[in-house]
Amino acid sequence: MEDFIKRYETWLNHPNLEKELYQELQAIKDNLEGIEERFYKDLEFGTGGLRGIIGAGTNRMNVYTIRKATMGLANYILKQGNEAMQRGVAIAFDSRKFSKDFAKEAARVLASNKIKVYLFEELRPTPLLSFAVRYLQTFAGIVITASHNPPEYNGYKVYNQDGNQITEEMANEIYQEIQMVDNPLNVQMENFQTLFAEKLITYISDEVDQVYDRMVRSLLLNFDLIQRKGNDITIVYTPLHGTGNKPVRRILTNVGLKNVFVVPQQELPDPRFSTVKAPNPEEREVFRLAIQLANEKNADIIMATDPDADRLGVLVKIGDEYQALNGNQLGAIILYYLLQQKSHQGILPKNAALVKTIVTSDLGEAIASKFGVVTENTLTGFKYIGEKIKEYQESGSHTFIFGYEESYGYLVGDFVRDKDAVQITVIVAEMALYYKEQGKTLFDVLEEIYQEFGYYMEDLVSVTLKGIEGNQKIQEIVASFRDNPPKEIQGIRVSYIEDYKLGLKQDLLTGEKSKLTLPNSNVIKMVMEDQSWFTVRPSGTEPKIKLYFSVVTPSREESQFRLSQLKATVLEKANLK
Structure with a gap:
């Protein structure tokens, strides 16, 4: 108890704590549980970077956790030498609350350490950040986003020089540097405008967008068809208040697809994502307004991108209805x-x-x-x-x-x-x-x-279990499958188990064990004799446990029945029914 109370008091009594965060901490001064949840640990930095609820505390997304993480990244880059510093870091941000502020804070920390920063002046999709890293040949990249999570979340993802999210090895090295940052409240930085004037921070030009657009166009396999028949298809698109609005509309129009209609209520950036519960294109609820517009325009398809435009959901008109294609x-x-x-x-x-x-x-x-x-x-x-x-x-x-x-x-x-x-x-x-x-x-x-x-059918059950107790429950569920795996499900034997944490594949029919070639991860996959399988995986960035299911049979009805059986049995064992 003493550790998190001490952390709380250190933050509360810091003379320069941001006013909004100070007020939040004052409001919970008699709420021991609330204090503990905010301060019992640091927000975890992994290969997915940081992701968490916006607010005050070491276990929250705020300017201080951003500064600490970026100071760790800066120290990592400094150790790579002058070339890495000069190549610098590209930074992008989405439409979430404080995203632009967090991006500027990250830029200030890096530039104050003489590391060159290339910053998008306006919000951009995550894939544009990946492209910018490669095009500008920077040493690393940062994007401020919480993807499709609810509005109260934000996040911080780091990319390597290939434009790829950092690997475990690089994440661990950066994490070690982050751990060396003693007090995030005391990270020293220069003024943004001073750093901009010194050209340690520069804005990324439109050239990056233009080159990216040309590269996307080169992917088309029937461009002549679009030129001749582009008016024959009607598309409704929604960016869900996120970053996709400008680039998606621009590219679709430029290749010759003229009948593109954007949902007006979801067109502009909105950190509250006020028209949806969560801006996730995997959920049909986010398409409610798009379906209304599609009915008016007699659209053939509806497309929705999540806030950082790295995920796409699609609905297709079938008769008088719009049906979703899953991933x-x-x-x-x-x-x-x-x-x-x-x-x-x-x-x-x-x-x-x-x-x-x-x-x-x-x-x-x-x-x-x-x-x-x-x-x-x-x-x-x-x-x-x-x-x-x-x-x-x-x-x-x-x-x-x-x-x-x-x-x-x-x-x-x-x-x-x-x-x-x-x-x-x-x-x-x-x-x-x-x-x-x-x-x-x-x-x-x-x-x-x-x-x-064959009729391959899949499903996913994702259960959110927040807080300390939720994390314990998630670990217990995974342990139950690892320590006591089922030998059969609905009369169909489990052929083998792939345990990616142990790095082992075990054949339950012969007892033979062999090594898996993929990196270690806390994931368990069980494959049955009829090629059906299920996988248990805790999320690496959210307080969730995910259970994946897959079956294949020669008929739709048989696959649907088999899938429902598999799900029911596994969820019962996980005590999640």
Whole structure:
């Protein structure tokens, strides 16, 4: 108890504490539980950087946690030498509360340590930050965003010189430097305008956006079709109050898609995300206003990007209704379209590779196999897909063709090294137009894929368990599957278990054990004899535990039944029913 009380009092009594934070701490002076929750630990820095609730305390997102993290990054860069300092850091921010302020604070810390900073003057999507790092050849990048989390959250993500989210090794080294920053309240910085005048901070020019736009356009496989028939498809788009508004509209219009209508109530940045509960395109609720507009315009498809525009959700008109494609389904359709078109046009590399995560549907692998494309699986997190792209380029072993994960993240053009909803909106629009000219919707194409490869069906149960007790509950659930795994589910035996924390695959039928090649992570995957599987994974950036489920059978009805059985049994064991 003494540690968190002492921390609280240190913050409360600091003479220069920001007024809003001081008032928040004063308001909880008699609330021991509230004090503990804010100060019992530091906000954790990992490969995902920082993410947390905005507010006062060491376990909150505020200017002081930003300063401390950036001071750690600065010290890491200083140790890399003068070249790293001169190459500097690119910084972007989204539309969340304090995002611009946090970006400027990070810029001040770096520049005060003589590290060059390239700062976007206005909000930009996360994939634009990844591209900017690569284009400007900076040593690192920072983006201030909490992605699709509720409005009370913000975050801080660090990128390496490849434009990829930092790996475990680099994250650990930066974390060690952060731990050496004794008191975040006392980090010293110069004035922003002084640093700007000294050219230690400069704004990133529009050239970066223009080059990015050209690169996205180069991904199109039927550009002539868009030029001839671009008016034949009607699109409704919503940026959900985030960063996608300008770049998505600009690119769609510039390639020749003129009938693009933006949801006016969600067009402009709004840190409260006032029209939705949470700005997550995985949730149908966020499409309510978009569906109203789509009905008025008789739109063919609806697209929504999350606040930092790295995730994309798509709804398709079927009869008089708009139905959602989930992340696995849209990923499979995009992959099928890419491989079919590239094969037909004779531009599919012989060493092409698909990269997906271990919790993403195996349908992608089945499609890739048909076209002679290799599939590689990674841990959850797009940074691992980015690492594979780099590995392929350095070794020449494969040519990256597509990467995706079930959580609505996709990448075609490797000039970005993170999931990129901006480029994917253009791909989906072209794809929808191509199939419309054949009298098909994207759901018609999905049904054809199912009929050819089997009815792969997946689901995700994500449970939020906040606070100290919630974290303990999450650890108990994972331990229950690790220490006492089920031998069968609904009469179907578990063939093998992949425990990524231990780095072992165990065959339950033979008892044989073998090493896994992927990095260690607190994830457990269990695969049944009928190819169905489920995975248990605590979130690395949120107080959540996620359970993934997948089945495949020859019929829709059988797959739906099998999926419901699998879910019910696993959730009962996890005591989450």
